[in-house]
Amino acid sequence: xxxxxxxxxxxxxxxxxxxxxxxxxxxxxxxxxxxxxxxxxxxxxxxxxxxxxxxxxxxxxxxxxxxxxxxxxxxxxxxxxxxxxxxxxxxxxxxxxxxxxxxxxxxxxxxxxxxxxxxxxxxxxxxxxxxxxxxxxxxxxxxxxxxxxxxxxxxxxxxxxxxxxxxxxxxxxxxxxxxxxxxxxxxxxxxxxxxxxxxxxxxxxxxxxxxxxxxxxxxxxxxxxxxxxxxxxxxxxxxxxxxxxxxxxxxxxxxxxxxxxxxxxxxxxxxxxxxxxxxxxxxxxxxxxxxxxxxxxxxxxxxxxxxxxxxxxxxxxxxxxxxxxxxxxxxxxxxxxxxxxxxxxxxxxxxxxxxxxxxxxxxxxxxxxxxxxxxxxxxxxxxxxxxxxxxxxxxxxxxxxxxxxxxxxxxxxxxxxxxxxxxxxxxxxxxxxxxxxxxxxxxxxxxxxxxxxxxxxxxxxxxxxxxxxxxxxxxxxxxxxxxxxxxxxxxxxxxxx
Numbered sequence: 001x002x003x004x005x006x007x008x009x010x011x012x013x014x015x016x017x018x019x020x021x022x023x024x025x026x027x028x029x030x031x032x033x034x035x036x037x038x039x040x041x042x043x044x045x046x047x048x049x050x051x052x053x054x055x056x057x058x059x060x061x062x063x064x065x066x067x068x069x070x071x072x073x074x075x076x077x078x079x080x081x082x083x084x085x086x087x088x089x090x091x092x093x094x095x096x097x098x099x100x101x102x103x104x105x106x107x108x109x110x111x112x113x114x115x116x117x118x119x120x121x122x123x124x125x126x127x128x129x130x131x132x133x134x135x136x137x138x139x140x141x142x143x144x145x146x147x148x149x150x151x152x153x154x155x156x157x158x159x160x161x162x163x164x165x166x167x168x169x170x171x172x173x174x175x176x177x178x179x180x181x182x183x184x185x186x187x188x189x190x191x192x193x194x195x196x197x198x199x200x201x202x203x204x205x206x207x208x209x210x211x212x213x214x215x216x217x218x219x220x221x222x223x224x225x226x227x228x229x230x231x232x233x234x235x236x237x238x239x240x241x242x243x244x245x246x247x248x249x250x251x252x253x254x255x256x257x258x259x260x261x262x263x264x265x266x267x268x269x270x271x272x273x274x275x276x277x278x279x280x281x282x283x284x285x286x287x288x289x290x291x292x293x294x295x296x297x298x299x300x301x302x303x304x305x306x307x308x309x310x311x312x313x314x315x316x317x318x319x320x321x322x323x324x325x326x327x328x329x330x331x332x333x334x335x336x337x338x339x340x341x342x343x344x345x346x347x348x349x350x351x352x353x354x355x356x357x358x359x360x361x362x363x364x365x366x367x368x369x370x371x372x373x374x375x376x377x378x379x380x381x382x383x384x385x386x387x388x389x390x391x392x393x394x395x396x397x398x399x400x401x402x403x404x405x406x407x408x409x410x411x412x413x414x415x416x417x418x419x420x421x422x423x424x425x426x427x428x429x430x431x432x433x434x435x436x437x438x439x440x441x442x443x444x445x446x447x448x449x450x451x452x453x454x455x456x457x458x459x460x461x462x463x464x465x466x467x468x469x470x471x472x473x474x475x476x477x478x479x480x481x482x483x484x485x486x487x488x489x490x491x492x493x494x495x496x497x
Contacts, residue, residue: 036067037344040092041329042085043395045072050391055365060392063360064351072391086111091332094345096395097144098327099136101443107138113331113342116142122346124353127403132324137436140496144328145349148399151324152425153287154216155418160307162189162282170309171283174221174250184282185259190301198281200254201272202264207457208450210322214251214457216285218244219430221313225320227434227489235434235486235493239453240474248470251461265458279304285311291415308418310425321429329397352396358404361396364389376410437496439488441481449485452477 049072050057061068071092073081079098085091086106097103097112106112119125119133125145132151133142156170162184163169171177181199183189190197207214215238219225223243228236238244254260261267275281276293279301294306310317331345351357363370363377369389370377379385401408402423411419439446456473459465465473 034065036061036065037348038069039066039094039345039348040069040071040335042071042073042082042092042095044075044078044096044327046075046391046394048387048391050388054388055368056360056388056392059360059365060357063354063357064348066348068348072395089334091335093335093341094329094331094349096147096327097330099323099325101446104138104438104443107141107143107330111333112143113333113336114141114143115145115331115342115346116140118342118346122350124350124404125346127353128399135323135435136325136328139438144330145397146325146328147395147397149322149324149326150287150422150425151321152319152429153322153422154285154311154319154425155287155290155308155421156283156285156311157288157290157293157306157308158283159184159189159304161303161305163307165189170307172312173314174217174246177217177283178250178254180283181254181259182257189282190279196280198261198275199259200283201261201275201281202251203267203269203272204265205269206264207454210320211287213285214244214247215320216311218247219320220311220318221247222315222318223247224433225430226432227486229433229493233490233494235489237453237477237482237486239457245470248457248460252463255461256463265462289415290418291412294412294414306414308414308421310421310428317425317428318430319425319428321431323435326394349397352398353404355404355406358398358400359406361392361398362389362400362405363409372407373410375407377407378410433493434489437489437492439485439492441484441488445481446485449477449481452480 052070057068057070060066078096079100079102082095082097083102085095097106119142128146128148132146132148135151136142136144136146158170158180163180166180166183166187166189168180168183169176171180177200184197184199186195188195188197202213206212215223215226218238218241221243223241224236224238226238228238228241230236239248251260255262255264272281272284276284277296277300279297290306290308294304297304297306311319329349331342336342336345352361363379364385366372369381369385370379372378401419442449452473456465456470456477459473460467460470
């Protein structure tokens with residue numbers, strides 16, 4: 001059903017593009033002269049929808065010489081709404097797309113501009129690391145500008161005061177992880193005379209997506225990131241590696257000994273956050289900010305000390321590489337109908353990376369959202385920043401302090417350390433070799449096949465199946481399409497090479 005819908009979307013828009021080329025509906029002609037260029041942009045909603053006449057958006061229009069109009073779509077309904085917009089040809093001139101099978105089919109159908117050869121003509125766009133563009137490429141072609149995010153976000157945060165009391169250090173081996181978790185659960189680290197703490201807690205998404213705790217911990221110990229390639233060039237999934245299975249066995253032992261929360265298979269991450277912030281849990285791997293945890297925790301436990309460290313194993317720091325984006329901005333051919341107009345859209349995006357715009361998008365307006373203190377800036381009101389600045393910071397392309405930001409934000413030592421580790425993580429990334437490879441089987445049945453494995457992992461950790469039962473589930477995955485996905489990834493990889 002999913003594939004049928006995908007093909008319908010692509011076919012309908014392809015037909016409408018022909019009508020547009022023959023004088024049908026279009027997004028309008030380029031504006032002549034120096035008049036502001038009418039630019040419609042669709043992105044997902046972050047918080048409350050800003051007033052389009054607010055000073056940040058007005059400055060964006062003025063600096064880029066555009067009549068910018070932003071349509072905000074709730075995140076929960078975003079992909080569905082985008083599919084409807086594509087099918088009905090109600091498209092803007094610039095829109096956020098997520099890297100999904102439906103999107104990839106639309107790109108392959110030539111419905112959006114291929115900007116691969118154009119990037120070099122725009123100084124800011126050309127200056128960004130190529131890997132970010134490669135990670136959104138389709139068949140080696142780039143169709144958009146990434147909404148940049150760090151590629152090595154995984155970091156370990158923990159209660160330094162608890163580790164100091166036990167004479168423990170930041171974990172390196174799986175034995176280190178086990179001992180920290182055991183101590184923090186069994187030996188009353190908060191000294192209240194009760195067994196009411198956990199060394200580590202998991203939520204129901206513990207083994208899913210780029211934030212998978214299993215993946216992050218296994219990679220740190222030497223496993224591949226999602227997919228590996230053997231000496232014969234064959235692809236194999238991470239869960240077939242011995243190291244990944246060692247991580248699963250450790251969690252099986254932790255669960256059996258009641259050293260991790262017994263409800264992990266059904267609990268939401270928001271519930272876990274409350275436990276960590278209340279001072280009743282110790283260590284976790286996340287992409288979050290350790291300072292944020294410290295700020296919330298010290299309101300409840302004034303003497304608590306949070307610390308952060310890189311994700312490392314016996315061979316040093318190893319971090320699973322993420323895609324480096326939260327989607328990308330693409331340009332529909334049905335509304336941007338000429339190379340002249342394409343240049344106007346790309347010029348707009350390029351200008352967003354100028355220092356003035358980087359500062360505006362990230363920090364807002366001086367005296368309203370932030371003040372300057374020497375070489376640093378200070379946020380004046382966190383709530384105002386979240387309501388009025390964050391929607392643009394999270395929805396427009398920028399790389400924060402890594403590109404064209406003149407003054408850094410002032411923060412604590414912990415904040416600076418967290419940021420430093422994440423930035424340096426890019427030197428230790430283990431990439432996912434299948435990230436942009438093609439597999440029709442995955443497009444059609446990837447979700448179903450992933451469910452086989454994620455369910456089996458949970459059953460194994462909870463002791464519902466033994467080692468033989470686990471291997472039987474892996475074999476079921478292989479016979480149900482997993483082998484075909486691996487073969488298709490190999491074929492796509494060799495073709496791109």
